[in-house]
Amino acid sequence: MPRLSANLGFLWADLALPDAIRAAARAGFDAVECHWPYAVDPAQVRAALDETGLDMLGLNTQRGAPGENGLSALPGREAEARAAIAQAFDYAARIGCKAVHVMAGFAQGPAADAAFEANLNFACDMAAAQGATVLIEPLNRYDAPGYFLRDADQAAAIIARLGRDNLRLMFDCYHLQIMQGDLTRLLTRMAPITGHIQFAGVPDRGPPDRGEVNYRHIFEHVDAMGWDRPLGAEYKPGGPTGASLGWMAALR
Template sequence: MSGFSANLGFLWTELSLPEAIRAAARAGFDAVECHCPYDTPVEEVKAALEETGLLMLGINTERGNLAAGDNGVAAIPGREEEARALIDQAIAYAQAIGARNIHVMAGFAQGNAARESFVENLHYACDRAAEHGITIVIEPLNHYDAPGYFLNNADQAAEIIEAVGAANLKLMFDCYHIQIMQGDITRRLEQFMPIIGHIQIAAVPTRAEPDNGELDYRHVMRSIRALGFTAPVGAEYRPATTTEAGLGWMTKIA
């Protein structure tokens, strides 16, 4: 499988999740992914996926208490019980709709205690997910969009993946975040490809459609394919206007 996956956390947000899945199919995407689908009944999502033939590549764990500013809780000491309940919720939903990956959100935390909490919660997530053939992914976020987020670079993620030591724990390599925090995208893709489970793209620094900005995604996509990554690449960008108006990038960088 190749091509692109529509991230429905940012694309077609004016539509319900099932209708957004149908819109992505009409637009020519090869797969879909989303952030937190839990307010939508599983049966409706499953029906839309079956109707369109699209695969749901991945979902996120719930972010936690949004009113309190949470962006995940898995690396926050003292909230292990909550983190594991959110992991269980994500695994059950992913299993029901056939999603391949779950992004376990770390949250805002720092220090050794946070690392220990994250590692232990990832052990739990990987053990439970392995029973269903699901991969757990972790994603570094840049410190402009998510200041104080525990996981902020690919080297840190690689160290945690090694520490957990689970075959189904991988890196979600978001080119937008990695370019802002570390740069040198082509070499970093080569360096981390053995542990990459999913790749996402967006323009840098605007996070708009990936056919503008400081990264040449034509080159990036050639590098990704040359390295043997054949899964759909996630389009996780914020449309400059409407989703449909900006879809010309799909033929420009493929």
């Protein structure tokens, strides 16, 4: 079965990030990832990663002002978007992280398309200098109504237009089950451009052993695809994280 990464934006969110990394290692995760680590000294994060032997797989660019959900598709906000991208790659370099999710924000239309693609080219240039990857992620219309990226096909079209070999899709099974469904075929179709895969129960974003998606099948399919990187557990535990981890043994 695939290896597993703990998304520390939701798991052990009550702990300081270095302690959450240690908790993930004790629980048997193979890697970690996070959302917005910027308030934490990167030296402390790097020390916890070195201590546990875990890799930090990815982090997000800043969301922007309260109520915003990213900046990179917002026309006229290019300076802020690029400052957030630079901040993310600087932090990533300090902790040995090799992927940054560039958050698009709430926007639609041709001007948003142009802004997002220009900012992604900027991000890809920065990533190339570090041997890193830029990730883009569609979000579902219920959790993020009005978000720029709505499905995997829209993301794939952007990746094809830009033609950057370090620009990849973040395939979140939770969001894409809600928006498109047919996850088995969609995973296969998007495999050539996918940089990371995440999962959670649908529709409540709870642990993956409940809800409408059979993750035993999904994990077996991903394994059969030849996917050899950790899958990201990005779910809301609904209480103490440790009490929610029964799925790990069951699905493995």
